[in-house]
Amino acid sequence: MKVLILSCSTGGGHNSCAKYIEEELVSNNIECQFKDFFDIVNNKAKELSSKIYLSTLGKDGEIFKRVYKIGEAYSNTGIKSPVYLANKLHKKVVYKYIQDNNFDLVIVSHLFPALTLTAINKSYGYKKINFIAVATDYEPCPFFEEAKPDFFIIQKGLEERFINKGIKRESLVSTGIPISSRFVKNAKNIRNEYNIKNKKVILIMLGSMGFGRIDEILNGLLEEKDVKIIVVCGSNKELYNNLLKINNDKLIVLGFVNNINDLIYSSDIVLSKPGGISSTEITVMRKPLIHIFPIPGIETYNTLFFKVRDMSLKCDTKEEIIINTTKLLNDTSLQENMIRNQEKYINRNSAEDLVKLVLEKYK
Numbered sequence: 001m002k003v004l005i006l007s008c009s010t011g012g013g014h015n016s017c018a019k020y021i022e023e024e025l026v027s028n029n030i031e032c033q034f035k036d037f038f039d040i041v042n043n044k045a046k047e048l049s050s051k052i053y054l055s056t057l058g059k060d061g062e063i064f065k066r067v068y069k070i071g072e073a074y075s076n077t078g079i080k081s082p083v084y085l086a087n088k089l090h091k092k093v094v095y096k097y098i099q100d101n102n103f104d105l106v107i108v109s110h111l112f113p114a115l116t117l118t119a120i121n122k123s124y125g126y127k128k129i130n131f132i133a134v135a136t137d138y139e140p141c142p143f144f145e146e147a148k149p150d151f152f153i154i155q156k157g158l159e160e161r162f163i164n165k166g167i168k169r170e171s172l173v174s175t176g177i178p179i180s181s182r183f184v185k186n187a188k189n190i191r192n193e194y195n196i197k198n199k200k201v202i203l204i205m206l207g208s209m210g211f212g213r214i215d216e217i218l219n220g221l222l223e224e225k226d227v228k229i230i231v232v233c234g235s236n237k238e239l240y241n242n243l244l245k246i247n248n249d250k251l252i253v254l255g256f257v258n259n260i261n262d263l264i265y266s267s268d269i270v271l272s273k274p275g276g277i278s279s280t281e282i283t284v285m286r287k288p289l290i291h292i293f294p295i296p297g298i299e300t301y302n303t304l305f306f307k308v309r310d311m312s313l314k315c316d317t318k319e320e321i322i323i324n325t326t327k328l329l330n331d332t333s334l335q336e337n338m339i340r341n342q343e344k345y346i347n348r349n350s351a352e353d354l355v356k357l358v359l360e361k362y363k
Contacts, residue, residue: 003032004103006113013277017109017136020180024351037113040097041090084146087112088119095120105362106131114147137276139301140165176350177280187265196228203267204231220322269328274302283342288335310341
């Protein structure tokens with residue numbers, strides 16, 4: 001068996017999910033290849049897509065919010081979307097790549113390749129492509145219902161949300177967002193590397209692009225006694241450089257990291273932008289969580305999913321972030337309840353379960 005894993009570089013979560021799937025397949029001796037969808041269809045489109053995504057985020061994500069709301073409204077009309085029609089244009093080159101490389105199955109962690117594969121399977125003269133679509137958030141995104149994979153991998157508890165979008169129940173597999181088993185098993189305590197002794201560690205994760213005005217609340221957080229605060233800025237060099245100017249030995253500033261599992265494992269509590277993948281990474285590690293700085297739209301839904309199940313605290317203002325950080329850091333019963341609910345709702349073996357599905361249905 002040979003598996004192609006397709007993602008897109010719009011935010012880091014989709015690629016991270018694809019790489020977790022690749023890692024789990026490889027550990028089970030299944031031949032596979034991870035590929036950015038745009039590297040197959042059009043490298044210029046890759047750069048353009050990333051620029052458009054970044055431009056909609058701005059300082060507070062307000063433009064993205066409006067675009068997302070328009071997408072939701074259009075999605076509810078049932079009319080074939082321009083997103084589907086645009087990705088349909090890539091069907092010949094994607095089909096050729098799959099056939100030339102003899103892939104038996106495609107797994108996608110992004111809407112765009114899912115729509116292209118759907119167009120291929122609807123077209124005369126093309127062999128059917130077996131494919132699985134992974135939902136990387138805690139809500140079906142607009143136009144996801146236009147994709148027609150063999151299976152959708154979704155979070156348990158979201159079945160009715162997907163069915164209400166017109167997706168058939170029998171295609172839903174509720175094993176959760178895939179995080180590789182090695183993510184948890186290989187995590188190690190790295191407090192000594194940062195000379196952290198007898199301190200509580202607050203980890204702040206701002207996503208791959210360092211979204212959110214953390215510099216405006218750090219002074220309040222740094223007033224906490226006996227703490228170390230680790231801020232991961234991602235690729236946001238401006239934020240990274242600004243935070244380096246803060247002269248406080250309680251603060252550790254990092255850029256883009258490749259060991260986020262070690263950092264989560266070594267922390268007492270985590271403050272994170274509510275990306276679907278980052279939220280799952282934290283909760284499979286069973287860490288008390290505060291959601292901050294959601295990009296309006298899908299991340300608003302992510303926050304709500306976790307909040308109503310008592311798996312995280314939600315903050316709407318800078319003041320709430322500071323108050324809730326102090327509260328969670330010092331309330332062990334609140335921490336324990338949060339972790340119990342994470343164990344109840346978030347499947348730590350999600351990637352293993354996806355591999356079992358692949359072997360059962362396609363081997």
